[in-house]
Amino acid sequence: MKWRAETHKTLIDHAFHGSIPITVFSSCAAILLALMLGQSLNDITLFGWILFFFATQALRLAITAHYRRNKNALTLKDGYKWLYLAVLPSSFAWGILPVLSFSDIGAMDRVIITVFLSTAPTAQLTSIGNVFRVWVASMLFLMVPLSGTWLFLEHHGAIMGLIGFLFIIYLYNIAKTYHVLLGDKIELHSQAHATSQAKSTFLATASHDLRQPLHAITMSLAAALARLKQKEPSQAEIQASVKSIEAADNSVENLSQLLNALLDMSKIEAGSLKPSFARIPISTLFSQLKENYKPLAQEKNIDLRIVPSSLHIHSDPVFLLRIIGNLVSNAVRHLNQGRILVGCKRKGDTVIIQVIDDGPGIAPEKFRDIFAQFNQLENKGRHPSGGYGLGLSIADGLARALGLTLSVNSVVGQGSAFYLDVPISEVSSAEQHQTPKEQKSPTKRETHLVVLLQPDSHILDETAIQIRDWGYRVLAFQSLEEAQSLKVRPHLLITAQSFPSGLSGLEVSNILCGVWKTQAPTLLMISDFSPKKIMEASQASAKLIPSPPDPKEFRQTIHDMIAKS
Secondary structure (H helix, E strand, O other): OOOOHHHHHHHHHHHHHOHHHHHHHHHHHHHHHHHHHOOOOOHHHHHHHHHHHHHHHHHHHHHHHHHHHHOOOOOHHHHHHHHHHHHHHHHHHHHHHHHHHOOOOOHHHHHHHHHHHHHHHHHHOOOOOOOHHHHHHHHHHHHHHHHHHHHOOOOOHHHHHHHHHHHHHHHHHHHHHHHHHHHHHHHHHHHHHHHHHHHHHHHHHHHHHHHHHHHHHHHHHHHHHHHHOOOOOOHHHHHHHHHHHHHHHHHHHHHHHHHHHHHHHHHHHHOOOOOOOEEEEHHHHHHHHHHHHHHHHHHOOEEEEEOOOOOEEEEOHHHHHHHHHHHHHHHHHOOOOEEEEEEEEEEOOEEEEEEEEOOOOOOHHHOOHHHOOOOOOOOOOOOHHHOOOOHHHHHHHHHHHOOOEEEEEEEOOOEEEEEEEEEEOOOOHHHHOOOOOOOOOOOOHHHOEEEEEOOOHHHHHHHHHHHHHOOOEEEEEOOHHHHHOOOOOOOEEEEEOEOOOOOEHHHHHHHHHHHHOOOOOEEEEEOOOOHHHHHHHHHOOOEEEEOOOOHHHHHHHHHHHHHHO
16 A cells, blocks of 8 residues: 555654654663663663663653754654654664673673564554664664674574574565564555545535536526516516526526546546447547637636647547546636637657646645635635536546546646646557548437436426427437337436435336347436446446436437446
8 A cells, every 4th residue: 555645744743652662661671681781781781781771861851852843844854853863873773782791791691682672663563563673773873783792602603693683684575574564554544534524525515516506507697587477577677588588597507517527537437437449530639628728718818829739639529628628627717818729749659738827836745736616716705607526636636546646736826737648649640641541420319219217297298398499309208107008229328326216217227128129329418427327327338317307418418328338
């Protein structure tokens, strides 16, 4: 498991936390050993060692106090440095004790010192063992001098020395396992805590953002209805009512955008996205970007420049357009005027797509925050015109789903630049000289049959009228029993997420496909965006769209699904 910097800092913090009890224990042990060796060792040697040892303990306490005062300002590298300085001098003091004493003391005293120093690394597992590299250095400072000293003693000293080195290897493996398990535990706990906080924030913010457009729709329609209910409304009142209805329509569009964004985030979290990789001409991708976002930029007097390219890339065209579109949309939203540049450059086997603006910029410490859900650095009041704080989060999630790297660089007051690394797709010589085949004329929409299942009669009628207006044949049913009587096979089945009978839309689809003896593609209109529901739909190969759907997206989705079928 890959650990975040915060996990490493937590491990270092735990190591410093045990400094005082370790210092007290070590000091008591040093005094007892000094009393034991007082009759055997030279007074100068013993006094010098005691003096050096207590100096290392004082240094450890001083460094610990310094760390605790300044830990919030220290980098990860600084934390490791101070921990090394706190631990290793003390370990060195213990390590030189056998070197100084073994030639002058008896066998029993050597055994006592050996047992004590051999158990010290094991005891350190609960203190500095969570910072593996520091523990290894400390163990080597303790055990290598001990084992090496035994090697040069007569009789069975060489055997004890070899046992000591084998014990070092054994301790190393134990400590490594302990370190990994402890770090993983802290990382998983942090992730669980972050997920819990994110869910709480998500629910609170989503409910707030959903209420805004719903409230606006209610107020606008109520105002229009009040004016039009008058016996003879004046021309001014009619015009005011039209404006109120237009305002309600804008609020519906805002609500639809939010629901689409929530659906996208749920798909990403559920891991149900299934990319369809293809060879994409960047010129086609950039043409779609220009068509989609040039009018939006012109409304705000923003100069959107898209630099053409003849390169081809390998990715999912739909997801990739959504990622870059979100980056451009984010730039447009945060600029009142200025310039946005979209282009690309080749670097080895990769094409780096760039979206650069000369907007307000982002502070480096905020780089990670901008990809968090519902995070809006410049829209604390959460006005809908400022978006809902999901665009960059969705772009980042889609990039990860495609295995791409999305990065940002920015200077406050000088603008921002987003970079997306996409694998290049080389053009073969055969493809360069290939003559495009004549396109088959599309089948007339009137020959395509769409079956619509919706228990709500009002939604059923309005949706059926809308689909018929787009040129499709529609058969609308309120229940499974009605649809089972159908004798022809549809090109597309559109169903609600659930029915009063207790059946889900997926279950209804499976039953009908069995009755019709066909695998008609299913479009599921959902209102429950939980990852579990989305995963179930994904496993059933159903296409999802939020209810109520955005008309443009709804129409395009129907067209694409029928074209593929």
